[in-house]
Amino acid sequence: MLHRRLGRTGLDVGVIGLGMEHLTSPDTLVETVRAAVDGGVNYVDIMIWRPELQEALGVALQGIRNRVLLAGHLGVATHKGMYRKTRDPVECRQLLQDLLARLRTDYLDVLHITYVDAADDLDRVMAPSGVLELARRLKGDGVARALGMSGHSATTAMRLLESTDLDVVMQPVGLLDPSDAAKRELLHLCSRRGIGVVAMKPFHGGESFRLEEALSPWQCIHYTLSQPAVGVALCGVKSVIELHQNLGYLDAASEQVDFWPRLAEFQEPVRGTCVYCSHCLPCPVDIDIPTVLRLRAAAQDGVGDALRTQYGALGSPASDCVECGECTERCPFGVEVTELLGDAARLLEK
Ligand code: SF4
Ligand code: SF4
Numbered sequence: 001m002l003h004r005r006l007g008r009t010g011l012d013v014g015v016i017g018l019g020m021e022h023l024t025s026p027d028t029l030v031e032t033v034r035a036a037v038d039g040g041v042n043y044v045d046i047m048i049w050r051p052e053l054q055e056a057l058g059v060a061l062q063g064i065r066n067r068v069l070l071a072g073h074l075g076v077a078t079h080k081g082m083y084r085k086t087r088d089p090v091e092c093r094q095l096l097q098d099l100l101a102r103l104r105t106d107y108l109d110v111l112h113i114t115y116v117d118a119a120d121d122l123d124r125v126m127a128p129s130g131v132l133e134l135a136r137r138l139k140g141d142g143v144a145r146a147l148g149m150s151g152h153s154a155t156t157a158m159r160l161l162e163s164t165d166l167d168v169v170m171q172p173v174g175l176l177d178p179s180d181a182a183k184r185e186l187l188h189l190c191s192r193r194g195i196g197v198v199a200m201k202p203f204h205g206g207e208s209f210r211l212e213e214a215l216s217p218w219q220c221i222h223y224t225l226s227q228p229a230v231g232v233a234l235c236g237v238k239s240v241i242e243l244h245q246n247l248g249y250l251d252a253a254s255e256q257v258d259f260w261p262r263l264a265e266f267q268e269p270v271r272g273t274c275v276y277c278s279h280c281l282p283c284p285v286d287i288d289i290p291t292v293l294r295l296r297a298a299a300q301d302g303v304g305d306a307l308r309t310q311y312g313a314l315g316s317p318a319s320d321c322v323e324c325g326e327c328t329e330r331c332p333f334g335v336e337v338t339e340l341l342g343d344a345a346r347l348l349e350k
Contacts, residue, residue: 001014001015001016001039001040001041002014002015002250003015003044003249004231004232005196005231006043006110006146006167006168006196006198006231007143007167007190007195007196007197007229007231007306008167008192008193008194008195008196008306009146009167009168009170009196011110011145011146011196012042012110013042013043013069013196013231013232014041014042014043015225015231015232015233016041016221016232016233016235016246016247016249016250017041017043017044017045017198017232017233017234017235018032018033018036018041018043018044018045018234018235018237018243019045019047019200019234019235019236019237020033020044020045020046020047020048020053020057020236021033021047021048021055021236022236022237022238023048023053023237023238024053026052026053026055026056026059027056028238028239028240029048029053029056029057029060029126030059030060031124031240032055032237032239032240032243033057033061034060034064035240035243035244036243037064037067037068039243039244039247040247040250041198041243042067042068042069043068043069043071043198043232043234044057044064044068044069044070045071045074045170045198045200045234046070046071046073046099046103046108047073047076048124049076049077049083049084050078050081051078051102051289053100054098054099054102054103056186057102057103058102058103058104058105061103061104061105062104064217065104065105065272069109070103070105070108070109070110071108071110071111071112071148071198072096072099072108072110072111072112072134072144073111073112073113073114073150074086074092074096074112074113074114074131074134074135075087075092075095075113075114075115075131076095076114077091077095082184085114085115087124087125087130087131087166089130089131089133089134092131092134092337093134096111096143100143101263106143106178107142107143107145108143108144108145109144109145109146110144110145110146110147110148110167110168110198110222111135111139111143111144111146111147111148112147112148112149112150112168112170113125113131113132113135113147113148113149113150114150115150115310116149116150116151116153116156116157116160117151117152117153117156118153118156119156119215120160120330122156122159122160123194123213125160125343126160126163126164126225132164135147140156143332145174146165146167146168146196147165147166147167147168147177148166148168148169148170148196148198149166149168149169149170150169150170150171150198150200151170151171152171152172154171154180154182154183154184154185154186155182157171157186158182158186158189159257160184161189161190161193161195166195167195167196168195168196168197169186169190169195169196169197169198170197170198170200170234171183171186171198171199171200172199172200172201172204173187173197173198173199173200173201173202173224173227173230173233174199174201174202174204174208174220174223174224175202175204175208175215175219175220175223175224175259175262175263175266175267176208176215176266177201177204180258184228184231184297185347186279187227187228187229187230188228188229188297188298188300189298189301190228190229191228191229191294191295191297191298191306191307191310192298192299192301192302192303192304192306192307193304193306194304194305194306194307194309195229196229197226197228197229197230197231197232198232198234199225199227199229199230199232199233199234200234200236201234201236202217202220202221202223202224202233202234202235203217203220203235203236204220213262215259215262216256217235217245217246217248217249218248218249218252218256218257219256219257219258219259219262220259221233221235221249221257222249222257222258222259223248223259223263226259226275226276226278226290227276228275228276228294228297228298229298236310240267245324246348249303258277259277260275260277260279260332263275263277271333271334272288272333272336273335274293274294274297274333274337274340275292275333276290276294276337277290277332277333278290278299278325279330279331279332280326280328280330280331280335280337281327281330283316283321283327284322284324284326285316285320285321285322286315286316286320287314287316287318287320287321287341288315288316288328289312289337289341291314292311292314292318292344293335293337293340293341293344295307295311295344295348296318296340296341296343296344296347296348297309299344299347299348300347303347303348303350307320307348308348311348311349317345317348317349318341318342318344318345318348318349319345319349321338321341321342321345323338325338
C-alpha cells in the first residue's frame with residue numbers, strides 16, 4: 001500500500017480507503033473489512049446506519065482495531081432501515097455512543113459532520129450549541145482524533161472552512177465530476193491550509209463503468225489521487241472481488257492507470273492548465289513537476305506552514321530546473337512548465 005499524510009491530522013493513510021455504503025449484509029461486511037485490512041487498507045469510512053451492520057463492523061475489527069483508522073459521521077440516523085440525517089445535538093451524541101458501543105471502541109480517528117451542503121443547513125450546524133460545537137467537545141474529550149465534514153458542495157465546504165478549524169474535508173473527486181472551478185479552489189485551499197481531503201465517489205457511483213467505453217477503476221483512482229490535497233480515495237465496494245480489483249491499482253503499469261486520453265470526454269481541460277497527469281516526467285534533475293505545480297497553484301493566495309512543509313519534503317526544488325524543455329515538449333496540455341516552476345520557486349523558496 002502507498003501511504004500519504006492526511007493533511008495536518010498527522011494520520012498516515014493508505015491511498016485506497018474502504019467505503020461501506022454498498023456492503024449490505026453482515027457476513028460480506030466482515031469478510032470485506034478483514035480482506036481490506038489484510039490488503040493494506042487502513043482508512044475505513046463508516047457510512048452505515050443499520051445497527052446490525054455496525055455490530056458486524058465491531059466483529060470485523062476484533063483484534064485489528066489498532067491497524068485501522070475509523071472515520072465516522074456525526075448526525076447519521078436511521079428511519080425504517082434507511083438513512084436519515086439529524087442535527088439534534090442530543091440525538092447525535094446518543095447515536096455516536098451507540099455506534100462506538102457496537103464497534104467496541106471508545107474513539108474514532110476522524111469524525112465527520114455528515115452531509116453539509118445547503119446554506120441553511122450549514123447555518124444550523126454552526127449555530128451556538130449546534131453540531132459543530134458538539135463535534136469540538138467530542139474532540140476535546142478524546143472521542144475523535146480529527147474533525148471533518150462531508151458533503152458535495154465545494155462552495156459550502158469553503159464557507160465552513162473559512163470560520164472553523166476542521167482538519168479534514170470529504171468531497172467527491174472523480175474523473176466524471178464536472179471540472180468545476182469551486183472544486184479546484186477548494187482543493188487548493190485545503191492544500192494551502194494543510195486540510196486533508198478524503199475523496200469519495202472516485203467511480204461516480206459506478207457510472208464510470210457503465211459508459212459505452214468504460215473507464216477502468218485504476219484510471220479513476222489515479223485521477224482522484226492526482227488531484228491536490230487528496231490523501232485517500234475512498235472506494236465503495238460490494239464484495240471482496242471488487243476490493244481486490246481496486247487494490248490491483250497499486251501494481252498497475254503506468255499505461256494502465258493513465259487517464260488523460262479520456263479526460264477531454266468528461267472535463268474540458270483548458271489549454272495551459274495543469275491536470276496533474278504526470279506525462280511531463282521524468283525530469284533529468286528529478287523535479288516532481290505535477291506536485292510542484294499543485295503546490296504552486298495552492299500558493300497563489302498565500303503560503304502557510306503547511307505548504308512550506310509539503311514543498312520542503314520534495315527531493316528537488318523548482319529552482320533546480322535547468323530549462324532543458326523536455327517536460328514542455330511532453331505535456332499534452334500545453335502547460336508552460338518552466339515558467340510556472342519559476343513562479344513556484346519565487347513563491348515557495350523565499
Ligand atoms: S505539466 Fe502537463 S504533463 Fe505535467 S502534469 Fe501538468 S498537465 Fe500533465
Ligand atoms: S525543463 Fe526543468 S523541469 Fe522540465 S524536464 Fe527540464 S529540468 Fe526538468
